[in-house]
Amino acid sequence: MIGIGIGFIVGLLLWTLLEYVLHRFAGHDRRLGKHVRKEHLMHHAQPDHFSTLAKKLVLAVPVVGALALVLVPIFGAAGAACVAGVVVGWTFYERLHRATHVRGPKSRYGRWARRHHLHHHFEDSNTNHGVTSPLWDWAFGTLAAPGEVRVPRRHVRCFAWLLGDDARIKAEYEGAYRLV
Numbered sequence: 001m002i003g004i005g006i007g008f009i010v011g012l013l014l015w016t017l018l019e020y021v022l023h024r025f026a027g028h029d030r031r032l033g034k035h036v037r038k039e040h041l042m043h044h045a046q047p048d049h050f051s052t053l054a055k056k057l058v059l060a061v062p063v064v065g066a067l068a069l070v071l072v073p074i075f076g077a078a079g080a081a082c083v084a085g086v087v088v089g090w091t092f093y094e095r096l097h098r099a100t101h102v103r104g105p106k107s108r109y110g111r112w113a114r115r116h117h118l119h120h121h122f123e124d125s126n127t128n129h130g131v132t133s134p135l136w137d138w139a140f141g142t143l144a145a146p147g148e149v150r151v152p153r154r155h156v157r158c159f160a161w162l163l164g165d166d167a168r169i170k171a172e173y174e175g176a177y178r179l180v
């Protein structure tokens with residue numbers, strides 16, 4: 001049982017690394033998969049563009065399948081638990097990423113995740129490739145502590161949670177975000 005628990009936790013950690021590598025090298029770099037890059041740059045150009053579930057699965061099924069093919073024969077149940085950890089991490093990432101765009105934060109972690117990710121969108125897309133954790137940005141030297149994130153007015157309708165009824169940044173987000 002201990003092996004299964006550890007396998008699952010290793011899977012969650014492995015997801016945070018995959019998230020970083022896929023975003024940095026497939027999403028922003030020419031070195032891995034041009035289709036992922038094309039989709040991801042569309043998301044940057046139009047932040048309310050999200051890949052369809054079908055397109056996400058075209059990427060996720062081979063990646064998870066390859067992991068299962070390697071890990072399950074070597075580690076058995078612990079390997080399967082590791083693959084399950086990757087799937088749970090990936091699902092959590094998808095939900096969190098969308099939430100950072102479409103919903104206001106409800107927790108300290110939520111506030112951190114939004115500022116961290118919107119810094120990547122609007123300040124410097126060479127930093128903050130991780131969405132769920134800062135771990136690998138820290139490890140690879142791409143972690144940036146967001147200052148006031150400058151959100152372009154042309155995109156603010158994608159982040160309606162930032163605005164009050166007067167169409168200005170809500171008082172609770174002043175200092176963290178600014179419209180430009």
Ligand SMILES: [Zn+2]
Pocket residue numbers: 043097101117121
């Ligand atoms: Zn995004």
Ligand SMILES: [Zn+2]
Pocket residue numbers: 023027028040044120125
């Ligand atoms: Zn990006």
